[in-house]
Amino acid sequence: MPLILHNLSPLHWSLAGAGIAVITLLLVFISNHRLGISTGFEDICSLVLPQPYFRRAGIRSGRGWRLPFLAGLVLGGFLSAALGGGWALTWELGRFDAVIGFGHVGKLAWMFAGGLFIGFGTRLAGGCTSGHGIFGLSNLEWPSLVATASFMAGGMVTTQLIYRVLFAGM
Amino acid sequence: MLGFYILAGTAFGFLLSRSGAADYNYIQAMFLFESFQLYGIIGTAVVIGAAGLWLVKRGGKTAFGRPVAIELKPMHRGNVVGGLLFGVGWSVAGMCPGPILVNIGEGKVYALAALAGALVGAGAFGVFYDRLQNLLGLPPLTLGPGEG
Numbered sequence: 540m541p542l543i544l545h546n547l548s549p550l551h552w553s554l555a556g557a558g559i560a561v562i563t564l565l566l567v568f569i570s571n572h573r574l575g576i577s578t579g580f581e582d583i584c585s586l587v588l589p590q591p592y593f594r595r596a597g598i599r600s601g602r603g604w605r606l607p608f609l610a611g612l613v614l615g616g617f618l619s620a621a622l623g624g625g626w627a628l629t630w631e632l633g634r635f636d637a638v639i640g641f642g643h644v645g646k647l648a649w650m651f652a653g654g655l656f657i658g659f660g661t662r663l664a665g666g667c668t669s670g671h672g673i674f675g676l677s678n679l680e681w682p683s684l685v686a687t688a689s690f691m692a693g694g695m696v697t698t699q700l701i702y703r704v705l706f707a708g709m
Numbered sequence: 710m711l712g713f714y715i716l717a718g719t720a721f722g723f724l725l726s727r728s729g730a731a732d733y734n735y736i737q738a739m740f741l742f743e744s745f746q747l748y749g750i751i752g753t754a755v756v757i758g759a760a761g762l763w764l765v766k767r768g769g770k771t772a773f774g775r776p777v778a779i780e781l782k783p784m785h786r787g788n789v790v791g792g793l794l795f796g797v798g799w800s801v802a803g804m805c806p807g808p809i810l811v812n813i814g815e816g817k818v819y820a821l822a823a824l825a826g827a828l829v830g831a832g833a834f835g836v837f838y839d840r841l842q843n844l845l846g847l848p849p850l851t852l853g854p855g856e857g
Contacts, residue, residue: 540729540735542729543734543817544732549732549746550724550728552728552745552747552748552753555724555727555728555753556749556751556752556753556756556757557753557757558724559721559724559753559754559758560753560755562717562720562724563754563758564758564765565717567762567765567771568772568777569713570710570713570714571771573779573780573857575856576805576806576807576810577831577857580827580830581835583828584828584831584832584835588835590835592835592836592838592850592853596851597851597853598853601856604714607711607714607718608715608717610715610718611717611718611719612718612719612807612810612811613810613813613814614718614814615718615721615723615724615725615726616723616725616731616812616813617814617815619726619815620726620815626815626816629817630817630818633734635733647819647822648822649801649819650802650819650820650822651822651825651826652826653798653800653802653823653826654798654802654822654824654827654828654830655826655827655829656795656797656826656830657798657799657802657804657805657809657823657827658826658827658828658829658831658832658834659833660791661795661805661806661827662791662831662854663794663841663845664789664790664794664795664854664855665785665787665853665854665855665856665857666855666856667795667806667807667857668751668806668807669806670782670856671792674758677754677755678759678762679759680781680782681784682782682784682785682855685792686792687792688792689789689790690792690795693792693793693795694740694796694799695740696796697740697797697801698736698740698800699741
């Protein structure tokens with residue numbers, strides 16, 4: 540299956556997995572940080588929200604590396620598009636376009652709703668695919684196994700509902 | 710170090726972009742059991758990561774000679790409830806937190822709406838932390854739900 544991005548062929552899973560492991564290990568070995576992205580959302584919130592939750596040491600001490608790391612993620616996506624066929628704004632969404640087919644406004648509403656679940660859920664869970672799924676599991680942490688099993692289950696049920704029930708006949 | 714963080718993020722973002730981890734179709738195919746790709750990526754990353762972390766912790770020192778200090782995440786009911794909610798969002802948007810930013814970089818316009826939602830969601834969590842703390846037995850504020 541080609542990627543939505545310029546119909547590129549994806550890297551082999553073993554290569555991508557090994558590369559992700561190398562970056563994870565470098566973050567620990569060079570700068571003593573555990574990989575984790577969802578706290579970065581709180582770091583961004585902490586720039587404008589005054590509540591005590593956003594003033595805790597765990598957030599303030601992490602901003603110095605998480606915010607540049609997040610900026611790097613955007614840059615990585617930009618370079619991937621630019622080097623892989625050229626950078627351009629796009630609304631393409633693969634299977635969603637073929638099956639659900641909402642227009643631009645519907646797509647934005649759909650994505651905003653998904654984002655709410657992502658932002659609230661990852662912070663309540665104490666991490667996301669990177670912090671729990673990759674780092675936490677690599678470090679053999681029980682809470683990460685529980686959280687990973689929970690978000691995989693949540694995703695499986697939801698996608699099955701969307702594509703096999705709600706929009707099955709379309 | 711600033712350059713290292715940006716570089717590490719860029720490499721990570723590029724890998725997510727080119728591997729399918731930031732691709733709506735691959736996320737749905739994973740949850741529909743139609744594709745092994747993302748299971749293979751996470752599995753490989755965890756196996757190599759576990760071996761490497763064991764070695765780094767056994768060595769006990771970072772490249773600059775500081776003691777390796779890995780803060781562990783606390784166990785609480787939010788791991789399950791939050792995990793389930795995040796799973797719903799991952800399925801709906803077809804992105805987890807890293808790929809939201811990667812997709813914005815790629816030029817996918819709708820990813821901006823996912824980021825806006827994620828910031829509102831994370832903001833609401835922090836604003837209502839004291840109330841959620843009682844409801845779900847979350848750790849004290851100074852500890853938080855776990856960073857990552």
